[in-house]
Amino acid sequence: MTALVALRDLHVAFDGQAALRGIDLDVAPGEAVGLVGESGCGKSVTWLAALGLLPAKAKVTGSVTLDSQQLLGARPETLDRVRGGRIAMIFQDPASSLNPVIRIGRQVEEALRLHRGMRGAAARAEAKRLFDQVGIPDAARRLDAWPHELSGGQNQRVMIAIALAGRPELLVADEPTTALDVTIQAQILTLLQDLRRETGMALVLISHDLGVVAEACDRVCVMYAGRIVEQASVDALFAKPTHPYTRGLLGALPPLDGPRRRLAAIPGGVPEPWAMPPGCAFAPRCGDRMGACDAAMPGAVMVAPGHRAACLLATPKPVAREAVHA
Amino acid sequence: MIRFLGSRLLRAAITIVMVVTFAFVVLRLSGDPAQIIMGADAPPEAVEAFRAAWGLDQPVWVQYFNYFGAILQGDLGRSMRDGRDAIVLVAERIPATLALTLPALAIKIGLGIPAGITAALHRNSFIDRAVMMLAVAGFTIPSFVLGLLLVLVFAVQLGWLPSGGQDSWRHAILPIITLGVGGAAVLARFTRSAMLEVLGQPYIRTASAKGVPWRSVVWGHALPNAAIPTVTIVGFMVGSLIAGAVVVESVFSWPGVGRLLVVAVGNRDLAVVQCILLLVAMTMVTSNLIVDLLYGVLDPRLRNQPRRAAGTA
Amino acid sequence: MTALLKAEGLVRRYAMRRGLLGRSVEVRAVAGVSLTVERGRTLGLVGESGCGKSTTGRLVLGLEAPDAGTVAFQGQPMSAPGTVAWRSLRARMQMVFQDPLGALDRRLPIGVQVREPFDIHGIGTAADRPARAIEALRAVGLRPDQAARYPHELSGGQRQRAVLARALATEPELLVCDEPISALDVSIQAQVMNLLVDQQERLGLGILFISHDLRAVRQVSHRVAVMYLGTIVEEGEPDAVLHEPAHPYAQALVSAIPHPGRRGGRIVLQGDPPNPADRPGGCAFHPRCPIATALCAQEAPLLKPRAVDGRLVACHVAHGDALPGAGEVRRAA
Ligand SMILES: Nc1ncnc2c1ncn2[C@@H]1O[C@H](COP(=O)(O)OP(=O)(O)OP(=O)(O)O)[C@@H](O)[C@H]1O
Ligand SMILES: Nc1ncnc2c1ncn2[C@@H]1O[C@H](COP(=O)(O)OP(=O)(O)OP(=O)(O)O)[C@@H](O)[C@H]1O
Ligand SMILES: [Mg+2]
Ligand SMILES: [Mg+2]
Numbered sequence: 001m002t003a004l005v006a007l008r009d010l011h012v013a014f015d016g017q018a019a020l021r022g023i024d025l026d027v028a029p030g031e032a033v034g035l036v037g038e039s040g041c042g043k044s045v046t047w048l049a050a051l052g053l054l055p056a057k058a059k060v061t062g063s064v065t066l067d068s069q070q071l072l073g074a075r076p077e078t079l080d081r082v083r084g085g086r087i088a089m090i091f092q093d094p095a096s097s098l099n100p101v102i103r104i105g106r107q108v109e110e111a112l113r114l115h116r117g118m119r120g121a122a123a124r125a126e127a128k129r130l131f132d133q134v135g136i137p138d139a140a141r142r143l144d145a146w147p148h149e150l151s152g153g154q155n156q157r158v159m160i161a162i163a164l165a166g167r168p169e170l171l172v173a174d175e176p177t178t179a180l181d182v183t184i185q186a187q188i189l190t191l192l193q194d195l196r197r198e199t200g201m202a203l204v205l206i207s208h209d210l211g212v213v214a215e216a217c218d219r220v221c222v223m224y225a226g227r228i229v230e231q232a233s234v235d236a237l238f239a240k241p242t243h244p245y246t247r248g249l250l251g252a253l254p255p256l257d258g259p260r261r262r263l264a265a266i267p268g269g270v271p272e273p274w275a276m277p278p279g280c281a282f283a284p285r286c287g288d289r290m291g292a293c294d295a296a297m298p299g300a301v302m303v304a305p306g307h308r309a310a311c312l313l314a315t316p317k318p319v320a321r322e323a324v325h326a
Numbered sequence: 327m328i329r330f331l332g333s334r335l336l337r338a339a340i341t342i343v344m345v346v347t348f349a350f351v352v353l354r355l356s357g358d359p360a361q362i363i364m365g366a367d368a369p370p371e372a373v374e375a376f377r378a379a380w381g382l383d384q385p386v387w388v389q390y391f392n393y394f395g396a397i398l399q400g401d402l403g404r405s406m407r408d409g410r411d412a413i414v415l416v417a418e419r420i421p422a423t424l425a426l427t428l429p430a431l432a433i434k435i436g437l438g439i440p441a442g443i444t445a446a447l448h449r450n451s452f453i454d455r456a457v458m459m460l461a462v463a464g465f466t467i468p469s470f471v472l473g474l475l476l477v478l479v480f481a482v483q484l485g486w487l488p489s490g491g492q493d494s495w496r497h498a499i500l501p502i503i504t505l506g507v508g509g510a511a512v513l514a515r516f517t518r519s520a521m522l523e524v525l526g527q528p529y530i531r532t533a534s535a536k537g538v539p540w541r542s543v544v545w546g547h548a549l550p551n552a553a554i555p556t557v558t559i560v561g562f563m564v565g566s567l568i569a570g571a572v573v574v575e576s577v578f579s580w581p582g583v584g585r586l587l588v589v590a591v592g593n594r595d596l597a598v599v600q601c602i603l604l605l606v607a608m609t610m611v612t613s614n615l616i617v618d619l620l621y622g623v624l625d626p627r628l629r630n631q632p633r634r635a636a637g638t639a
Numbered sequence: 640m641t642a643l644l645k646a647e648g649l650v651r652r653y654a655m656r657r658g659l660l661g662r663s664v665e666v667r668a669v670a671g672v673s674l675t676v677e678r679g680r681t682l683g684l685v686g687e688s689g690c691g692k693s694t695t696g697r698l699v700l701g702l703e704a705p706d707a708g709t710v711a712f713q714g715q716p717m718s719a720p721g722t723v724a725w726r727s728l729r730a731r732m733q734m735v736f737q738d739p740l741g742a743l744d745r746r747l748p749i750g751v752q753v754r755e756p757f758d759i760h761g762i763g764t765a766a767d768r769p770a771r772a773i774e775a776l777r778a779v780g781l782r783p784d785q786a787a788r789y790p791h792e793l794s795g796g797q798r799q800r801a802v803l804a805r806a807l808a809t810e811p812e813l814l815v816c817d818e819p820i821s822a823l824d825v826s827i828q829a830q831v832m833n834l835l836v837d838q839q840e841r842l843g844l845g846i847l848f849i850s851h852d853l854r855a856v857r858q859v860s861h862r863v864a865v866m867y868l869g870t871i872v873e874e875g876e877p878d879a880v881l882h883e884p885a886h887p888y889a890q891a892l893v894s895a896i897p898h899p900g901r902r903g904g905r906i907v908l909q910g911d912p913p914n915p916a917d918r919p920g921g922c923a924f925h926p927r928c929p930i931a932t933a934l935c936a937q938e939a940p941l942l943k944p945r946a947v948d949g950r951l952v953a954c955h956v957a958h959g960d961a962l963p964g965a966g967e968v969r970r971a972a
Contacts, residue, residue: 038824038825038826039824048531051535053531053534053535076539076540077539080537080538080539081537082537083534083535083536083537084535084536084537084538085537088535088536089535091528091531091532091535093528096527096528096529097528097529097531097532098529098532099529099532099533099547099551100529100551100625100626100627101550101551101554101624101625101626102546102547102550110536110538110546111536111537114536114537114538115537146626146627148626148627151911151912153911153912154911159532162532162536163536165536166536166537181687181688181851181912182687182851182853182892182895182896183687183891183892183895183907183908183912184911184912185895185897186891186894186895186905186907186908187907187908189897190905190907208824208825209825209897210825211854211896211897211898212897214897214898215897215898248826249825249826251829252825252826252828252829253825253829253854254829254832254854254855254857254858255854256853256854256857256881256896256898257878257881257882260857260858262833262836263829263832263833263858264829265826265827265829265830265832265833266826266829266830267830268794269794269795269796269797269827270794270824
């Protein structure tokens with residue numbers, strides 16, 4: 001499997017405080033990868049860093065390749081062609097993610113002009129087609145609407161239309177439904193799945209809701225305090241969660257059926273960036289903590305093909321033990 | 327839209343009436359014009375006669391209503407000093423004032439806005455710090471101090487430019503700079519913070535994520551949004567085209583409306599003072615009205631509200 | 640025995656101006672809600688944003704007076720807001736909001752804030768109040784030394800614990816929780832839900848638990864009411880409503896719960912969340928309803944027990960008064 005996008009040992013620090021502490025992540029063409037974790041664990045920063053969208057004060061190191069083309073430190077012209085072209089990204093709050101003083105049709109047409117060289121009537125016709133594709137009713141007239149005239153769900157559809165305009169190979173959706181109502185959330189998730197089927201693009205879905213990710217993705221990466229602590233296929237992750245944090249997240253999710261049991265809440269809270277434990281960042285909250293947990297950050301261990309966990313208790317598959325970058 | 331304009335015009339009218347009333351009251355409270363104009367040693371009969379001639383012997387409220395009645399008929403009164411129509415006296419001075427304030431406005435906008443934008447785009451850099459330092463200096467120094475400083479340096483020390491008067495365009499240079507610098511500083515600071523605010527908005531990140539080159543992000547996405555708050559300040563500056571030069575005109579003995587005002591206040595030349603204040607209030611209110619209309623043009627969120635709510639009673 | 644809290648036919652209207660000069664529009668935020676909270680039990684209230692959940696919460700606490708309808712607390716009608724009787728009642732009913740940081744005073748240590756209700760309601764002697772405050776903190780799992788912390792020095796879960804400690808300090812009989820866990824991380828949500836259940840067991844609280852998260856509601860509630868546009872459209876045991884929802888809106892809501900492993904096969908509602916200022920005639924849900932019939936556009940269904948199993952539901956189709964339609968009523972235009 002050759003990766004479309006590969007992140008290697010990605011580190012990000014703001015004002016000397018680490019936000020990402022070594023991310024290794026591959027996205028294959030057409031694949032849907034979920035990224036889950038608690039607020040502040042670095043989900044958004046991972047992809048903002050990959051696309052060069054962080055403010056200048058962020059210190060980014062490591063490597064981000066798109067088909068073996070290095071994106072970190074690439075020239076602005078290169079990045080501008082990739083962004084919105086081969087990799088598109090949409091954000092959490094659709095209402096404030098659209099420019100309030102530009103008609104939504106023009107915001108789509110701008111992407112069409114940049115990445116497909118379309119102008120005038122052709123761009124407008126294509127924008128209308130995209131609006132139809134993402135299910136905006138009365139598309140022709142809505143092209144001239146302003147963002148504040150649409151509901152949150154419709155604005156998120158416009159965002160998706162903008163993202164689709166460049167025919168991306170990868171769509172990074174950063175909590176696309178968090179700000180929306182449950183029924184609208186369902187509409188948007190369904191739309192994303194349909195689009196993926198139609199266009200064959202890969203999808204990275206960022207969310208703090210395991211349920212959302214599990215439903216829409218093939219593979220899940222669980223992040224904790226700036227690192228990926230476990231990644232596996234959705235089925236493997238739910239059947240055999242290995243990292244205590246993943247088990248904790250699953251245990252904290254109230255079940256929809258069966259007897260009412262007390263939730264297995266993870267005690268404590270996420271460590272502050274300036275008080276990061278020297279070893280495993282999860283150790284202070286972990287029920288299986290051992291002395292060795294505090295000694296060094298555990299590397300990712302392959303527990304099954306395609307299933308890796310960064311925990312000392314994870315038993316490696318006999319053949320392929322991987323000691324990934326500490 | 328009609329309703330909008332109507333309500334704005336009504337508010338404008340109320341503002342003007344309030345300004346005029348306030349000026350009327352304050353001027354009547356601050357001493358007897360007859361006494362001042364006639365001089366302290368004038369014979370009492372002469373003063374009495376002056377009062378009768380100008381209606382100053384009537385009760386204050388009668389004077390007030392007479393005054394308003396006259397205004398409504400377009401009569402702004404005559405100067406107590408030389409008997410000419412106050413409006414003519416004031417109108418004569420307007421070109422001189424505009425000769426200072428218009429170029430100064432150009433400096434404010436032409437210098438302040440680009441400086442603010444540049445500072446915001448290079449936040450925390452050397453340029454930013456330099457611009458901000460100059461800006462702070464520019465608007466903390468009172469204009470009379472700055473004016474005097476400029477006179478000291480360029481007129482007295484270097485002798486390059488004249489220190490006062492209105493004989494040639496060279497006389498206008500120092501007053502224009504004095505006026506322009508403070509406003510440019512205010513505008514630079516304001517533009518910078520408006521721009522920084524906008525640059526931090528999610529839609530700017532969206533534009534970048536969509537592959538829009540940074541230059542176009544700034545010009546196409548950030549500036550139109552940052553313009554919305556900046557318009558308020560520019561509007562205020564336009565509004566003070568007539569009245570904003572009082573201090574500077576005095577410092578440079580520039581024969582504009584501002585000087586006329588100072589002189590007229592000193593003389594208790596009621597009609598002239600009131601005429602000027604009315605003019606000032608009207609320019610202010612007009613520019614405010616224009617700013618409000620401009621908001622609607624710049625910010626679609628403030629236009630045609632009820633589109634989404636169509637169908638409700 | 641009388642119910643702890645009984646609300647009947649609550650209506651609350653707001654006048655809302657559109658834009659700067661728009662005419663004022665009447666918003667019926669709550670349009671006839673009746674509900675009952677028993678001692679030691681939790682009623683979960685779910686629904687989309689703007690359907691009137693928070694307004695209902697404020698009405699039952701008497702923080703706002705309803706335009707119509709009555710609220711009875713332990714069989715006694717609610718006193719008017721601001722009166723002395725109402726204030727003494729307030730000690731027995733508490734509210735917990737979504738944003739713990741907003742609910743706490745940033746400038747005071749949480750110990751002081753937990754003590755406040757004792758001072759306000761004159762509980763205990765001045766001497767033993769500090770000890771009581773410590774006890775209240777301990778009851779929600781905070782350490783006594785944390786009493787000296789300021790809100791920003793605590794994690795989200797700890798803050799919400801502090802809010803709960805303050806709410807429970809007066810040993811209230813009724814707790815209204817308005818989205819108490821929505822702003823918290825998943826792992827912290829579980830902590831707070833466990834805490835609520837524990838405290839209910841300890842104190843025999845009646846709880847009105849407002850949320851849009853059906854999973855959370857099932858976890859803590861004994862009954863659940865589904866709200867849509869100011870009215871309750873279905874009410875019943877959580878498992879019954881979740882596994883076999885009777886109202887089409889409840890069905891859509893349930894099928895919108897993300898499900899590990901489930902792919903597709905859900906009812907995706909068309910259209911946007913409704914605008915309470917523009918309430919459709921007939922059944923408020925009919926424009927988005929996949930099975931709406933002509934009757935639904937004309938006549939609002941009443942919340943009443945369904946013939947087969949006694950489930951409370953407000954839907955013509957569920958009651959068998961109409962055959963399932965195709966939901967095309969609104970698309971005539
Ligand atoms: N521009 C920034 N300046 C300083 N710190 C930042 C900046 N952006 C992110 N961070 C820090 O980086 C860390 C990771 O943030 P990130 O936004 O990736 O979290 P997240 O996992 O996306 O969380 P959420 O679920 O809340 O969106 C946080 O500690 C955050 O405070
Ligand atoms: N004080 C008020 N003035 C005017 N309208 C109000 C007021 N309070 C609430 N509303 C309106 O009443 C409706 C119901 O509001 P409410 O806050 O009860 O909804 P909710 O179900 O709690 O929503 P959410 O899930 O977003 O908290 C909304 O349309 C809201 O705009
Ligand atoms: Mg994020
Ligand atoms: Mg609410």
